[in-house]
Amino acid sequence: MKKLWSACLLLLSIAVITAGCGGKSGDSEKSSNSSGGGDIKSAVYYVNGTLGDKGFFDSAQAGFQKAGTDLGIDIKTVEGGNNQADWASSLESLVASKKYDVVLTGTIQMVDIVKDLAKRYPDQKFIFFDEVINDIPNVYSMLYSQSEGSFLAGAFAALVTTSTELKGANPDKVIGFVGGVDDPIVNDFKSGYEQGAQYIDKDVKIITSYVGDWSNAPKAKELTLAQYNTQKADIVYQVAGGAGLGTLEAGNEAGKYSIGVDANQNPLYPGSVLTSMLKNIDTSVFRAFQLLQQGKLPLGKTEVLGLKEGGVGIAKDDLYAQYVPKSIQDKIAEIEKKLSTGEIKVESTL
Known part of the structure; x- marks a missing residue:
């Protein structure tokens, strides 16, 4: 009996150890999770900055998770x-596994990789966010009118720096912009921002x-403090992903103002982050999965989502109502109307 009991304990121990030894992911895969149980299976692949930025990628992930919860994906x-050298092979391993009906990914760095994979794996569907991939029958892409959203941010910043109602504004008419990298998408944000201010x-x-990358928050903070303290900026707009959190921290420390990006970052530093330019990645990702589920996803095409389509906007939460003077709120509402009707037209650099 004693021997039998010992054997049972040994078998139980082996079972526990085996259960704890899951499959090992590739070197470039930091984390993974699964949920849902519907007929559609999907993987999302993030690069360069990844999750935890409280903005762009976190917004995409919120939409993806909502698709899992609400649609049963x-x-x-x-x-x-x-490590850019790993991206093509890592994404191809997901595609080659043939486990997923659709793969979600995005940003300008992934365009050529997805074009190549889509052509070599014609049965694999892709949903691509934040860039254009046209005329490939198994790829649907979404582009956001960041120049239009940034026009609102620029107008808002100009209203702040010329305001006599905000304590943090000095007499100099100076506003700042901190970008992650000097690339076409970031410069489209910048162009819209400049047009709105003018x-x-x-x-x-x-x-x-x-900043030079999307993750160096201390450098973004240093650059932003220089704009506030040396160059007399009253408000700075960050388009720098996770690095941009340093810009928001700098504004709070300096007693100045900032504008968040992609998601509503107003709650991070209430009264300092006065608003955020919303790139509604979450809404658009969820919408794409809805269309896929309904058999209406326009594969082979790119949709451009602007203010009118709900693709971009600025955050108007309770903090916005509390800290932004009514005169500025009213002017922004007027500009939004003119953008939606086409009375104001914003030039894109893309």
Whole structure:
């Protein structure tokens, strides 16, 4: 009997150890999770910055998870890390597994990789966010009118720097812009921002700095503090992913103002982050899965989502109502109407 009991304990121990030894992911895959149980299986692949940025990628993930919860999509999340040399092979391993009906990914760095894979794996569907991939029959892409959303951010910043109601504004008409990298998408944000500021007051000066990546928050903070303290900026707009959190921290420490990006970052530093330019990645990702489930996803095409389509906007939460003067709120509402009707047209650099 004693021997039998010992054997049972041994078998139980082996079972526990075996259960704890799951499959090992590839070197470039930082994390993964699955949920749902519907007929559609999907994986998302993130690169360069990945999750935890409280903005762009976190917004995409919120939409993806909502698709899992609300639509019953079976989802898996993979973070590809910052080593660009790994991205093509890591994404191909997901595609070649033939486990997923659709793969979600995005940003300008992934365009050529997805074009190549889509052509070599014609049965694999892709949903691509934040860039254009046209005329490939198994790829649907979404582009956001960041220039239009940034026009609102620029107009808002110009109204702040010329305001006599906000304590943090000095007499100099100076606003700042901190970008992650000097690339076409970031510069489209910048162009819209400049156009919006000039619409309010042609004498407003715009200072620009680039971090050089999407993760170095201390460097973004340093660049932003220089804009506030040396170059007299009253408000700085960050388009720098996770690095941009340093810009928001700098604004709070300096007693100045900032504008968040992609998701509503107002709650991070109430009264300092006055608003955020919303790139509604979450809404658009969820919408894409709805269309896929309904058999209406326009594969082979790109949709451009602007203010009118709900693709972009600015965050108007309770903090916005509390800290932004009514005169500025009213002017922004007027500009939004003119953008939606086409009375104001914003030029894109893309």
